[in-house]
Amino acid sequence: MAGCLPVDQPFLDLARIATAWFDENARDLPWRHAEAGAWGVLVSEFMLQQTPVVRVEPAWRAWMTRWPDPAALAADTVAEAIRAWGRLGYPRRALRLHACAEAIVERHGGVVPDRLDDLLALPGIGAYTARAVTAFAYGQRQPVVDTNVRRLVARAVSGRPDAGPATTAADLTAVEALLPVQDRLAARASAAFMELGALICTARNPRCQDCPLWTGCAWRLTGSPAGSGPMRRPQRYAGTDRQVRGLLLAVLRESSGPVPAARLDLVWPEARQRDRALAGLITDGLVVAASGHRYALAGEASHRS
DNA sequence: GACTCGTGGGA
């Protein structure tokens, strides 16, 4: 088999090597089990958007127990979805996942669609998540490009220390070219790329000693030059509207019903910023004003008093 | 494209 042809470009074998490694080293994550189904995969992808695996796993288990299919979630309130989201961060994702479940019920009879176009049309599903579902839930051959894959390809294939800004179309083309022809093998390779990026080819302190791609890695072959560091100084979190939104929502999450405005006033001293944050939450559809100068999670059953 | 949007843990 191997050796029939001279290998000018060893990384024609990248997918095969990565997959072989994956077979031995993949984490045993619950949404990778067949029982998780397409809904389980979809929920995991929503939760994993910018949230680490270790924090997602318990939340995912609770979520799937409570809402084992899209219809179950769609039948419950947005407020409960926001509460169950807990402290995963970016609570708008809970809102979108709920809306996504509703759309799946309405448009697809409660079955997570397997067509890329249908998935892309759903709330909260973008280029990455749509392809992740087609590949991981339905075994299709689609380029699944997340931050891990972009970094892995930038290094191993292009020899660059880091991936630049996401350029969706180009990234999709580049990764697609790396996939095996067969659907099932391609889907497996996609999972393998992500896992390699997450566990070995990490952003900081990559574990090149343990990397199966070491021999042919273009970055390693050029001496593993250092990157230029963070491109721009990210905004500090402390003192941002984001933090204030988080504080406000935490209060509402932990309350069973509408909360007096005076209670929300306690979370942040500056009224101007506090009001702006609250207005933003309302605009986003996470919070609604209730009677008697009170506020509640959106979709909360209103309590008369 | 540039921004915005939470949260918590590890280096």
Place this chain on the structure above:
DNA sequence: TTCCCAAGAGT
């Protein structure tokens, strides 16, 4: 302690 950053999407 500070700072990076972790399976993105929407505007």
